[in-house]
Amino acid sequence: xxxxxxxxxxxxxxxxxxxxxxxxxxxxxxxxxxxxxxxxxxxxxxxxxxxxxxxxxxxxxxxxxxxxxxxxxxxxxxxxxxxxxxxxxxxxxxxxxxxxxxxxxxxxxxx
Amino acid sequence: xxxxxxxxxxxxxxxxxxxxxxxxxxxxxxxxxxxxxxxxxxxxxxxxxxxxxxxxxxxxxxxxxxxxxxxxxxxxxxxxxxxxxxxxxxxxxxxxxxxxxxxxxxxxxxxx
Numbered sequence: 001x002x003x004x005x006x007x008x009x010x011x012x013x014x015x016x017x018x019x020x021x022x023x024x025x026x027x028x029x030x031x032x033x034x035x036x037x038x039x040x041x042x043x044x045x046x047x048x049x050x051x052x053x054x055x056x057x058x059x060x061x062x063x064x065x066x067x068x069x070x071x072x073x074x075x076x077x078x079x080x081x082x083x084x085x086x087x088x089x090x091x092x093x094x095x096x097x098x099x100x101x102x103x104x105x106x107x108x109x110x111x
Numbered sequence: 112x113x114x115x116x117x118x119x120x121x122x123x124x125x126x127x128x129x130x131x132x133x134x135x136x137x138x139x140x141x142x143x144x145x146x147x148x149x150x151x152x153x154x155x156x157x158x159x160x161x162x163x164x165x166x167x168x169x170x171x172x173x174x175x176x177x178x179x180x181x182x183x184x185x186x187x188x189x190x191x192x193x194x195x196x197x198x199x200x201x202x203x204x205x206x207x208x209x210x211x212x213x214x215x216x217x218x219x220x221x222x223x
Contacts, residue, residue, distance in 0.1 A: 032209070034211070036212075041199070041217070041219075042216055042217065043201050043203075043214030043215050043216050043217050044154070044201070044203075044212075044214045045214070046211040046212065046213070049211060087153065087154075091209065101146070101153040101154035101155075102153045103151070103152060103153045104153060
């Protein structure tokens with residue numbers, strides 16, 4: 001399974017866009033990029049996923065580079081409730097969902 | 112409401128005792144998973160099941176056991192062989208292994 005690298009922590013001002021990067025340089029052609037977040041002491045929550053194209057839903061946007069070696073999760077207008085740990089994982093047909101979650105990025109949204 | 116339920120939320124056990132954590136889902140999902148999370152760490156996969164009556168070891172299966180007798184249920188037993196059982200345990204499910212997963216709210220196990 002492809003591995004991911006994320007910054008340990010990031011800050012963002014409330015109301016501004018939060019851009020969370022993820023490197024996945026060993027990703028293979030059939031592997032998807034998934035993003036989840038975990039608010040303290042709760043179960044992770046699915047945010048968005050993509051294969052090649054950029055994706056957008058009501059929560060966030062996902063930008064995947066053309067070579068697919070990195071991606072960025074964008075929260076367009078961060079609120080205090082977006083303070084959480086954000087996990088970027090890569091999974092595919094072979095690996096399924098048994099990819100290990102890394103430590104993720106701890107996002108602090110400040111008033 | 113459809114969802115995945117873990118119980119209890121907090122569990123205390125004495126060292127040397129086996130304990131079983133419950134995970135139930137009414138989402139009609141085929142695949143179910145158990146993860147362990149230690150403070151400040153990511154999630155580590157203990158066991159997963161793609162279909163009823165079948166399950167596979169994850170990365171840290173030693174000291175744990177599971178069963179999958181019903182589609183909606185995937186209980187995890189933490190045995191006395193698990194050296195450091197105190198942790199936050201998360202159960203998840205998805206329709207198959209290549210779609211988004213839904214997580215329960217977790218069980219915090221403390222062994223004293």
